[in-house]
Amino acid sequence: MRKGRTFVVSGPSGVGKSTVLKALLESRKNLYFSVSATTRDPRPGELDGIHYHFMDVESFRKWIAMDQFLEYAEYVGNFYGTPKKFVDDAMEAGKDVILDIEIQGAIQVCSKRPDTVRIFIAPPSWAELERRLTERGTDSPEKIQKRLLRAKVEFQTAHTYDYFVINDTVENAVGELNAIITAEHCKPQERMEIISGR
Amino acid sequence: MRKGRTFVVSGPSGVGKSTVLKALLESRKNLYFSVSATTRDPRPGELDGIHYHFMDVESFRKWIAMDQFLEYAEYVGNFYGTPKKFVDDAMEAGKDVILDIEIQGAIQVCSKRPDTVRIFIAPPSWAELERRLTERGTDSPEKIQKRLLRAKVEFQTAHTYDYFVINDTVENAVGELNAIITAEHCKPQERMEIISGR
Numbered sequence: 374m375r376k377g378r379t380f381v382v383s384g385p386s387g388v389g390k391s392t393v394l395k396a397l398l399e400s401r402k403n404l405y406f407s408v409s410a411t412t413r414d415p416r417p418g419e420l421d422g423i424h425y426h427f428m429d430v431e432s433f434r435k436w437i438a439m440d441q442f443l444e445y446a447e448y449v450g451n452f453y454g455t456p457k458k459f460v461d462d463a464m465e466a467g468k469d470v471i472l473d474i475e476i477q478g479a480i481q482v483c484s485k486r487p488d489t490v491r492i493f494i495a496p497p498s499w500a501e502l503e504r505r506l507t508e509r510g511t512d513s514p515e516k517i518q519k520r521l522l523r524a525k526v527e528f529q530t531a532h533t534y535d536y537f538v539i540n541d542t543v544e545n546a547v548g549e550l551n552a553i554i555t556a557e558h559c560k561p562q563e564r565m566e567i568i569s570g571r
Numbered sequence: 572m573r574k575g576r577t578f579v580v581s582g583p584s585g586v587g588k589s590t591v592l593k594a595l596l597e598s599r600k601n602l603y604f605s606v607s608a609t610t611r612d613p614r615p616g617e618l619d620g621i622h623y624h625f626m627d628v629e630s631f632r633k634w635i636a637m638d639q640f641l642e643y644a645e646y647v648g649n650f651y652g653t654p655k656k657f658v659d660d661a662m663e664a665g666k667d668v669i670l671d672i673e674i675q676g677a678i679q680v681c682s683k684r685p686d687t688v689r690i691f692i693a694p695p696s697w698a699e700l701e702r703r704l705t706e707r708g709t710d711s712p713e714k715i716q717k718r719l720l721r722a723k724v725e726f727q728t729a730h731t732y733d734y735f736v737i738n739d740t741v742e743n744a745v746g747e748l749n750a751i752i753t754a755e756h757c758k759p760q761e762r763m764e765i766i767s768g769r
Binding site for chain 2: 532536537555556561
């Protein structure tokens, strides 16, 4: 059976990445959405193995020492990471894996797994990103300006990504993501077994 | 307006390339199917500009001298070639261009236009290709064996292609071709105008 592939999806805060990925998962079978591990406490309603794999700090550090993470970071005193095991199990089962991680994490993953496909979800324009952040209503105007600045800085380092999906509408963005996943399975190295096996 | 891109599609005799490309053209707007130029005489029912651009040998040689072909070849005493002009006009008009040419022609095109995307349409198996050639009923068993041998030799040089589409069913093959074209438009260099324009 063919092995799945890993797709890293990044994008600025407010671009609508969660909505797009949710719609992608509904539209496409055989996709595994990687669940992060964290040392922070579960919030009300969060389930272990669904929202996060909750771990204590000692276990997390042990996993780091044993190179059990594709990437990890410390953020506001808590660890967050992508466990190798679940990704590898899904790929062995023939599933494609989606990792929803930011640029620094993506760099870590790709240094360990150079065949990872990197997709950046971009807004149709900066003005539209500002509009979406404002409409969300969760941030102060100052915070929104900070997020926009960060997005623009991040964008400068995003030119190494393999694909840019423009989230103008969820439908278009999901269509492009589906096309990218399908196209990546048509690459020669993915078809070697079929090619050589006859 | 965004410029179109050029996609070279090759594949062995009998793989069903014409059927797949016809279905692709019906399924996707904004696609221009490149019409070859030739010095051979029109056959009954063949229309100039539709089936071929019919030219005399003198004009064809002049076009060669003026570097007006993306690729050309002489075959059984006649010239065949892909005129640059029609490809460029379509691309400038924002259309993607499909070139249905064999491997030698594809090499010529890509040496002139390295951003050309090369797609190889492969059969699900050699046995299936043999079955299709036999079913077609146009060739003797000896000719079929010759075609199969040629297909296998060609296949060895096809590893430089960007994508392999398996024509198991027309629907799947067209789905993969559509995905490849869409995905190629998500490449960073294709989105630079959007990216830098805001």
